[in-house]
Amino acid sequence: MHDIGLHLKKNDKGEIGFAVYVGGGQGRTPMIAKKIHDFLPEEDLLSYTTAIMRVYNLHGRRDNKYKARIKILVHETGAEELARQVDAEFAELKNTELKLPEADIQAITSYFALPPLTDRPEGWANLASWKRADPDFARWVQQNVQPHKHPDYGMVTVSLKPIGGIPGDASDSQMDAIADLAEEYAFDEIRISHEQNIILPHVALADLEALYRGLVSIGLATANAGLITDIIACPGLDYCALANARSIPLAQEISTRFGNPDRQAEIGELKIKISGCINACGHHHVGHIGLLGVERRARNSTRSRWVVRATRTPRSAKSSAAASSLKR
Numbered sequence: 523m524h525d526i527g528l529h530l531k532k533n534d535k536g537e538i539g540f541a542v543y544v545g546g547g548q549g550r551t552p553m554i555a556k557k558i559h560d561f562l563p564e565e566d567l568l569s570y571t572t573a574i575m576r577v578y579n580l581h582g583r584r585d586n587k588y589k590a591r592i593k594i595l596v597h598e599t600g601a602e603e604l605a606r607q608v609d610a611e612f613a614e615l616k617n618t619e620l621k622l623p624e625a626d627i628q629a630i631t632s633y634f635a636l637p638p639l640t641d642r643p644e645g646w647a648n649l650a651s652w653k654r655a656d657p658d659f660a661r662w663v664q665q666n667v668q669p670h671k672h673p674d675y676g677m678v679t680v681s682l683k684p685i686g687g688i689p690g691d692a693s694d695s696q697m698d699a700i701a702d703l704a705e706e707y708a709f710d711e712i713r714i715s716h717e718q719n720i721i722l723p724h725v726a727l728a729d730l731e732a733l734y735r736g737l738v739s740i741g742l743a744t745a746n747a748g749l750i751t752d753i754i755a756c757p758g759l760d761y762c763a764l765a766n767a768r769s770i771p772l773a774q775e776i777s778t779r780f781g782n783p784d785r786q787a788e789i790g791e792l793k794i795k796i797s798g799c800i801n802a803c804g805h806h807h808v809g810h811i812g813l814l815g816v817e818r819r820a821r822n823s824t825r826s827r828w829v830v831r832a833t834r835t836p837r838s839a840k841s842s843a844a845a846s847s848l849k850r
């Protein structure tokens with residue numbers, strides 16, 4: 523669903539490259555991107571994406587703001603012909619200064635180096651006894667902690683979706699507290715997810731209980747990552763001049779209705795995404811259930827008209843595996 527999508531992969535020789543997709547997008551004309559290259563070596567990333575932009579600049583509809591997107595060009599040209607044109611431009615650019623030198627690739631790689639993860643095997647035994655002693659903690663671990671490449675660590679989702687709260691909101695004092703917790707337990711690293719949550723990517727299992735207590739004290743330990751109350755909602759009519767409908771109160775009503783943790787667990791993974799108008803900032807096209815506000819009513823009303831779109835998607839094998847490994 524992106525203008526250009528890059529899927530990192532390894533080939534049979536263990537080399538890193540990218541499958542390249544073009545022409546995706548949401549909004550008024552939602553389209554799925556088409557694959558135009560199966561394995562692009564990383565040194566060619568800049569020249570190939572530049573080739574895509576050159577083809578778009580030559581033939582795209584920059585004269586019409588409703589059609590000025592790569593997805594429109596791909597739709598009108600066809601993915602096969604577009605790939606041929608991109609390849610022709612790429613042949614001109616491939617061995618120019620746009621080719622990434624190995625030193626640059628290494629320098630970029632170093633920006634994403636792992637922190638010094640020392641072995642903390644005691645975490646596994648502690649985790650088991652903490653979970654037995656506190657079912658709420660056990661539920662939080664199962665739902666909000668994903669396995670890390672180092673077995674003694676986990677990736678923590680700090681849910682910004684308290685039951686009945688405004689999706690994605692955090693106060694200044696909560697943000698200060700999260701920064702302190704990240705400094706103490708997560709190598710000072712915080713990431714923000716497109717799902718309007720916060721990720722602490724490296725937390726020792728041995729520190730999970732202390733981190734959880736810290737999150738409980740600031741109201742950010744809701745165990746609902748990936749569940750029905752983990753809703754994405756755009757600002758909607760409360761803040762956005764383009765909106766037809768109020769996304770936030772609708773999200774709050776759904777969250778309150780389904781707030782019971784047992785009921786959420788019974789429903790399982792379910793992604794609800796809400797956009798207040800066709801621009802799709804809430805990504806309603808790609809939710810299991812997407813809600814699109816289509817008719818403006820009073821600002822203080824949640825009774826606008828909505829279009830509901832449902833997609834049947836199998837429970838992610840990855841998330842099931844993640845949950846089971848942390849149940850140990």
Ligand code: SF4
Pocket residue numbers: 756757758759762763764765766797798799800801802803804
């Ligand atoms: S989807 Fe529409 S209402 Fe929501 S933030 Fe985007 S432009 Fe505004």
